[in-house]
Each structure stands twice: as C-alpha cells, then as structure tokens.
Amino acid sequence: MIVFCRKLAFLFLFLGMLAVRNLEAKDSCVECHLALEDNLQAPALAFTADVHQHRGFTCVDCHGGDSSQDDPEASMNRSRGFAGKFKRVDVPKMCARCHSDANLIHKYKPQQRVDQYAQYQTSVHGKRIASGDAAAANCVDCHSVHDIREVKDPRSPVYPLRLPETCARCHADQSHMGKYKIPTNQFSEYRKSVHWEALAKRGDISAPNCASCHGNHGATPPQVGSVAAVCGTCHTMFEDLYRKSPHQTAFADMGMGGCVVCHGNHAVLKPSGKMLVGPQAVCDQCHEADSSGGKSAVEMADLLGRLESSLQRSDEILAVARRSGMEVSEALLRQQEGKETLVKARVAVHAFQVAQVAAPVNEGMKISTETYQAGVVALKERGFRRMGLGFSLLAILVTMGGLWMTIRSIESKPSNNNGGEL
Amino acid sequence: MTVKTTRQRAQEWVEERLGLDSVQEFMSHKTVPVHSSTLWYYFGGITLFLFVIQVLTGVLLLLYYRPTPAEAYESVQFIVTRVQFGWLVRSIHSWSANLMILAAFIHMFSIVFLRAYRRPREVTWLSGVALLGLALGFGFSGYLLPWNTVSYFATKVGTDMAASVPYVGNFLARFLRGGDEVGGATLTRFFGFHVAVLPGLATLCLVVHLVLVQKFGISSPPRVEAEYRRKGTPIPQMPFFPNFFLRELMAWYGALGVLGALAALFPWELGEKADPFVSAPAGIRPEWYFLAPFYTLKLIPSHVWIFEGELLGLFGFGVLALCWIALPFWGTEREKQDRTRWATALGICLLLYLVSFSLLGYYR
Numbered sequence: 054m055i056v057f058c059r060k061l062a063f064l065f066l067f068l069g070m071l072a073v074r075n076l077e078a079k080d081s082c083v084e085c086h087l088a089l090e091d092n093l094q095a096p097a098l099a100f101t102a103d104v105h106q107h108r109g110f111t112c113v114d115c116h117g118g119d120s121s122q123d124d125p126e127a128s129m130n131r132s133r134g135f136a137g138k139f140k141r142v143d144v145p146k147m148c149a150r151c152h153s154d155a156n157l158i159h160k161y162k163p164q165q166r167v168d169q170y171a172q173y174q175t176s177v178h179g180k181r182i183a184s185g186d187a188a189a190a191n192c193v194d195c196h197s198v199h200d201i202r203e204v205k206d207p208r209s210p211v212y213p214l215r216l217p218e219t220c221a222r223c224h225a226d227q228s229h230m231g232k233y234k235i236p237t238n239q240f241s242e243y244r245k246s247v248h249w250e251a252l253a254k255r256g257d258i259s260a261p262n263c264a265s266c267h268g269n270h271g272a273t274p275p276q277v278g279s280v281a282a283v284c285g286t287c288h289t290m291f292e293d294l295y296r297k298s299p300h301q302t303a304f305a306d307m308g309m310g311g312c313v314v315c316h317g318n319h320a321v322l323k324p325s326g327k328m329l330v331g332p333q334a335v336c337d338q339c340h341e342a343d344s345s346g347g348k349s350a351v352e353m354a355d356l357l358g359r360l361e362s363s364l365q366r367s368d369e370i371l372a373v374a375r376r377s378g379m380e381v382s383e384a385l386l387r388q389q390e391g392k393e394t395l396v397k398a399r400v401a402v403h404a405f406q407v408a409q410v411a412a413p414v415n416e417g418m419k420i421s422t423e424t425y426q427a428g429v430v431a432l433k434e435r436g437f438r439r440m441g442l443g444f445s446l447l448a449i450l451v452t453m454g455g456l457w458m459t460i461r462s463i464e465s466k467p468s469n470n471n472g473g474e475l
Numbered sequence: 476m477t478v479k480t481t482r483q484r485a486q487e488w489v490e491e492r493l494g495l496d497s498v499q500e501f502m503s504h505k506t507v508p509v510h511s512s513t514l515w516y517y518f519g520g521i522t523l524f525l526f527v528i529q530v531l532t533g534v535l536l537l538l539y540y541r542p543t544p545a546e547a548y549e550s551v552q553f554i555v556t557r558v559q560f561g562w563l564v565r566s567i568h569s570w571s572a573n574l575m576i577l578a579a580f581i582h583m584f585s586i587v588f589l590r591a592y593r594r595p596r597e598v599t600w601l602s603g604v605a606l607l608g609l610a611l612g613f614g615f616s617g618y619l620l621p622w623n624t625v626s627y628f629a630t631k632v633g634t635d636m637a638a639s640v641p642y643v644g645n646f647l648a649r650f651l652r653g654g655d656e657v658g659g660a661t662l663t664r665f666f667g668f669h670v671a672v673l674p675g676l677a678t679l680c681l682v683v684h685l686v687l688v689q690k691f692g693i694s695s696p697p698r699v700e701a702e703y704r705r706k707g708t709p710i711p712q713m714p715f716f717p718n719f720f721l722r723e724l725m726a727w728y729g730a731l732g733v734l735g736a737l738a739a740l741f742p743w744e745l746g747e748k749a750d751p752f753v754s755a756p757a758g759i760r761p762e763w764y765f766l767a768p769f770y771t772l773k774l775i776p777s778h779v780w781i782f783e784g785e786l787l788g789l790f791g792f793g794v795l796a797l798c799w800i801a802l803p804f805w806g807t808e809r810e811k812q813d814r815t816r817w818a819t820a821l822g823i824c825l826l827l828y829l830v831s832f833s834l835l836g837y838y839r
Contacts, residue, residue, distance in 0.1 A: 463717060
C-alpha cells in the first residue's frame with residue numbers, strides 16, 4: 054500500500070511538472086500559425102531560425118497581443134496591444150524600440166552598437182521612408198524578416214560575402230529603381246572589379262563590399278569631395294599622396310570625384326602602368342600628349358615599364374636556376390625586395406611627380422641587376438657542374454672499360470678459370 | 476748466400492708484424508658460385524660502397540655543420556652556397572643515403588629469394604637485418620639535421636607515432652625528442668645518434684656481418700644445388716680475387732657514376748627553414764622508405780572495433796617485422812622444406828606491398 058501511494062505521488066508530481074512546463078511554453082501565435090497554410094504559416098516556420106527567438110523573444114515582443122490566450126479574438130485583441138502587420142514605413146521605428154535601447158541590447162551583447170536607427174535616419178533610405186515612400190528599403194529588406202540571423206552568420210543576407218547580392222535585389226531591379234532615376238548597373242559593374250574578385254573569388258570577407266564605401270545603416274552615395282576619404286579608408290598611402298598632389302585642387306575645382314576619375318567607381322579594375330599611356334590610358338582624358346602632364350605620364354610609364362621588365366628578366370633566370378636545383382634562395386629573397394620597390398613606385402604615381410616615382414624605380418633597378426647577376430652566376434655554375442659531370446662520367450666509363458678488359462684478359466688464361474662458367 | 480732485395484725485406488718486415496700471408500692464402504681460395512642469379516651477389520658490396528661514401532661525405536659535412544636550431548639551417552646553406560664543392564658533398568651524402576637504403580633492400584630481398592639465410596647463416600641474416608634497421612635510423616635522424624620545414628614536421632609526425640606505442644610510448648617519444656615537443660634538444664639528440672651512436676652500432680654489426688660472410692662463404696640457391704647434384708658436377712665457381720672483385724669494382728664505379736649524375740643534375744633541395752610556430756604545410760610526408768607504413772597508418776580508421784587504429788597498425792607492423800626477422804628459424808629442419816614456399820610468398824607480398832603503398836603514399 055505504501056509503495057502504491059508512493060508511485061501515485063510520483064505520478065502526480067510528474068503530471069504537475071508537465072503542466073507547469075506547458076504553461077511556461079505557451080505560445081498560441083506559433084501554435085495557431087503553424088496550423089495555418091502558406092503566408093500565414095510561413096512566419097511561424099521561419100521564426101525557429103531567428104536570432105530573436107534564440108534569445109527568448111516571441112511574436113508579441115514585436116506584434117503585441119497576448120500569446121497565452123488560445124482564442125484568436127482574445128490573443129489578437131487591440132486592447133491587449135496587438136499591432137498586427139506593420140506598415141513598411143513603421144518598421145524601422147518598431148525595430149528601434151529595442152535596438153536603440155542600450156540598456157536592453159547590452160544585456161545580450163555588451164559590444165553591440167545602438168545607433169543604427171539614428172544612422173538610418175541620415176541615409177537616403179531613411180529619408181525616403183520618413184517622407185512616406187513605402188518602397189524605400191527598411192530594416193527587413195536587408196536583414197530579412199522572421200528569420201533574422203546575426204551578421205556573422207554566413208546564411209545572413211548581410212553577411213559580407215552575400216551583401217552585394219542583397220543590395221542588388223533592389224538596386225539591379227529596373228522596375229524598382231526606375232522611378233528614382235538611379236542606374237541599375239552597379240552590381241554588374243562591381244562584379245568586374247578587383248574588390249569583387251577578392252570578396253567572392255578569394256572569399257576575403259574584409260574585401261570592400263557595398264557597405265564599405267556607402268555605409269550600411271547610413272547608406273548614402275559618397276559626395277565628390279569625400280571620394281578620396283572613402284577610398285583612403287583602406288588605401289591610406291594613396292590618399293596621402295593624392296591630397297598633396299596638384300590633382301587634389303584641380304579635381305575639386307572641376308567638381309570631379311578624386312580617385313574615381315581614373316579608377317572608376319564600381320568597376321575598379323586591377324591598375325597597371327597601361328593606365329598612364331597607350332589605348333587604356335586615363336591621363337590623356339585631360340592632358341594633351343605634348344603638355345607637361347602628358348610628358349610626365351610617359352616618363353612615369355617608362356620608369357615603371359623598365360623596372361617591371363627588369364624584374365621579370367631576373368624572375369625568369371632565377372626560375373631556370375631553381376628548376377636546375379641551384380641554391381638561389383638568397384637572390385630570391387632579394388628579388389622580393391625588388392618587387393616591393395615596384396609596389397612603392399606604383400604607389401608613388403599618385404603623387405604625380407616623376408622624381409617621386411624615379412626614386413623607388415632606381416632602387417628596384419639596382420636590386421634586379423644584382424638578382425639577375427646572381428642568376429647568371431648560378432647558370433654558369435650549373436654549366437660547370439654539368440661539364441664536370443661529363444668528364445667524370447667519361448673517366449668512370451673508361452675505367453670500367455679498362456676493368457672489363459682486365460677481367461677478360463685474366464679469364465682468357467685457362468689457369469685462371471677454375472672451369473666455371475663466367 | 477742469396478741477397479734479398481729491398482722489396483723482399485719490406486715484405487718480410489710486414490709479414491712478421493701483420494701476418495698477411497694467411498689473409499692472402501684465404502683470399503686465393505675464396506670463390507663465388509656462378510649461376511643465373513650471380514648478379515644479385517653484387518648488391519651487398521654496392522651497399523657497403525655507398526656506406527663508405529656516407530662516412531666520407533658525412534665527415535666532410537661535420538666540418539661545417541652546427542647542430543642548433545639557430546644555426547643548423549644556415550650552416551647547411553653555407554655549405555651548399557659558400558663552401559667549395561660543398562653542394563656536391565651534401566648532395567652526394569643525401570643521394571647516397573637513399574641509394575644505400577635502396578641497395579640494402581634489394582640485397583635483403585635477394586637473400587630471401589635465393590634462400591641465403593639458411594643454416595648456418597642465421598646470424599649473418601640477423602646482423603644484416605640489424606644493419607638495415609640502423610640504416611633506416613640513420614635516415615630518420617639525418618632527415619631532421621638540415622632543420623627545414625619538411626624535415627621538422629616529418630620528425631614531429633614520426634615521433635608522434637612512437638608516442639602511440641602502449642606503455643612505453645610516452646617514454647620513447649620523450650627520449651627521442653628530449654622533451655614534449657620537437658625542438659633544439661631533439662636536434663642535438665638526433666645529431667648525436669646520427670654521428671656517434673648509430674655509426675658505432677653499424678660498425679659493430681658490419682664487422683660481424685662481413686666476418687660471417689667470409690667464414691661461411693657465399694651461399695648457392697637450393698635449386699642450383701639440386702640441379703648440379705642431379706648432373707653430378709660441382710657448381711661452377713669464380714675466384715673471388717681478382718675475378719669477382721674486379722666485377723664488384725665495376726659495379727662500384729657504376730654506382731659512383733649514377734650517384735654523381737644524380738648529385739649534379741638534381742642537387743638535394745634545402746627547402747625553407749623550419750618554423751615551429753607555423754602550421755604544418757599540406758602534403759607533408761616522410762622519406763620514401765617510410766612511405767608505405769605511413770600511408771597504411773593513414774588508411775586505417777581511427778578506431779577498429781575496440782582498438783585504436785594507429786595502435787593496431789603499429790602492432791601489425793611489429794608482428795610482421797618479427798616474422799621477417801625470424802625467417803631462418805621458421806619450423807623444424809624438415810618442415811623448412813615446405814615453409815620456404817611460405818617465405819617466398821611472404822617476400823613477394825611484402826615487396827608488392829612496399830612498392831604499391833610507397834607509390835600510393837607518394838602520389839596521393
């Protein structure tokens with residue numbers, strides 16, 4: 054009897070725990086919407102992957118209402134704060150309720166910034182939303198809705214590798230951009246650039262994407278005067294030289310946007326000396342060939358070309374020496390220093406002063422001459438070794454021949470052959 | 476009264492002190508069997524010749540080599556770039572090490588297939604197997620000495636394998652490394668093994684091996700013995716000196732030519748200096764003679780039933796090595812007649828395994 058009572062007590066305790074657990078987990082929004090179909094079911098399904106759900110937030114935290122009620126009339130009652138589906142123009146304000154609250158956000162992520170909404174209000178998107186343009190981008194257009202993931206999650210639409218495609222969803226859509234009179238070729242142009250190559254082909258998430266130049270929440274096109282500053286965020290030395298160059302004032306006076314005048318904006322191609330002279334040159338857009346600027350461009354291109362071909366000549370001879378097994382590691386190390394001078398010379402082009410380009414080029418020429426000589430010496434040594442080998446092999450063959458003749462001579466005498474088959 | 480010439484007096488002086496006449500007498504009666512497999516007899520001599528080259532070039536390298544992590548790589552670099560013919564000495568040392576191990580393997584398998592390990596040559600076989608083990612030890616210890624990336628990580632993998640031996644593994648790994656990790660202490664230790672411990676042991680085994688070869692002479696294969704027994708004639712013999720010796724000399728010259736060509740056309744690479752703080756480069760693998768067991772261990776799953784895969788692999792290699800070493804002692808005298816077939820089968824399987832798995836390990 055005591056055993057039976059004990060078992061009964063355990064059963065009640067177990068059922069009681071189950072009931073309490075059920076009360077705690079009660080979420081009539083998810084329960085009902087999962088039982089519905091299509092558009093009404095999709096949010097409940099998607100929400101399982103949402104970062105908010107993982108942090109303990111529920112539907113009512115955004116949409117209001119009372120999820121403890123099974124009756125839809127009661128749970129989705131305006132008197133219980135139910136807001137329903139938000140108008141597109143109201144979404145940023147709704148997200149900002151929490152995301153601008155440092156006290157709340159820092160409970161979950163102490164390092165998380167809370168100025169997204171303030172920045173958004175300065176952006177073109179934010180300004181259009183504020184003016185009542187519901188077609189302008191709001192938070193969910195970039196971050197998705199109901200299945201929002203952290204930016205560091207590779208499945209998030211704002212993960213660095215996916216961001217350009219996310220922006221392109223609207224910005225490459227002619228029907229969407231038509232009314233704003235904005236071109237839609239940015240993404241296709243960007244895909245030709247060195248930045249895209251680094252991002253998408255090499256998987257370098259630190260490579261520039263749309264937000265790197267335009268900003269993210271405060272997205273805005275860089276103004277003419279700020280282009281160099283934007284590019285200079287990463288290309289510091291180039292910006293420094295450009296600011297001290299005569300082009301800074303000239304471009305500013307002409308209302309031209311710094312770096313993009315020569316390099317373009319979205320389709321930033323791999324730069325080379327060909328940008329100075331020849332069919333791909335950009336200098337002749339402004340400078341006549343016989344002008345001082347035109348002549349400087351030719352001189353700088355010549356300097357860079359000389360260093361490039363000199364380094365290439367050393368590369369080739371050192372590669373042959375290395376393939377032949379010659380020890381040229383010291384020369385290869387020196388050759389690296391030579392290549393660094395080429396990089397320095399290319400950077401120095403942005404000062405647009407021949408003398409500034411000539412200094413690293415002269416240093417590089419000196420190095421490449423040294424490394425070429427090292428290659429010549431290595432190949433000479435290879436020739437010497439091969440000649441030595443030839444003579445040695447000849448000597449060995451002659452000796453072997455002599456030995457064979459000696460053996461034949463010994464064995465041709467009957468007394469030395471013990472009757473064996475030799 | 477006869478007047479002795481200076482030469483005769485000198486010969487008498489030497490004979491009185493060294494007694495070389497007995498050696499000369501012994502040499503004049505020493506013969507080598509002549510049959511279709513005589514060619515394989517030359518590989519023992521070629522191995523010895525390459526060992527002598529190893530010793531000579533090793534001594535020359537010792538003049539410049541410095542066994543510390545800070546100086547080892549630079550000293551080898553100095554040898555191959557600055558020392559007159561240093562590149563040749565280093566290259567010959569490396570190539571002859573590999574050719575010596577190849578020649579030793581060929582010699583060992585020829586002994587198995589020609590049944591030269593039979594009574595009374597059991598100890599000759601054991602000393603030969605010990606010499607091969609020492610040659611592999613020379614290879615393993617010498618590989619680390621240039622202190623380059625490949626050798627550093629290969630040694631790390633090798634000593635990690637030693638650590639997985641049950642009970643004594645940790646002690647063994649620490650003994651080899653001189654600590655928990657491959658470092659300066661390991662380099663000093665491996666240098667010590669390479670230039671003092673192993674040469675000492677190898678000289679001892681070599682003396683035993685050569686003395687026994689002289690004592691028991693060169694063995695004829697059973698099938699040749701049976702053939703001539705049927706014919707009722709003795710097996711043809713060739714005088715060791717000068718007939719066989721001159722042929723062996725030709726083989727040595729041939730080996731020298733191959734060695735010189737390899738050293739001059741494909742100088743042994745130095746690679747990059749070892750950096751213990753970077754991750755192991757992709758495709759790291761040991762020297763070719765360790766490739767077969769290395770690749771086998773890679774293929775074995777981490778767990779086989781209740782056993783650790785690597786441990787099981789090492790146990791398998793241990794059993795195989797014991798069977799191989801004990802080859803002359805398999806069965807009783809009568810049983811041995813049948814079991815020689817098993818020895819041949821094992822030899823063929825082992826040879827096929829070593830060749831195929833080494834190739835797989837190299838190309839995969």
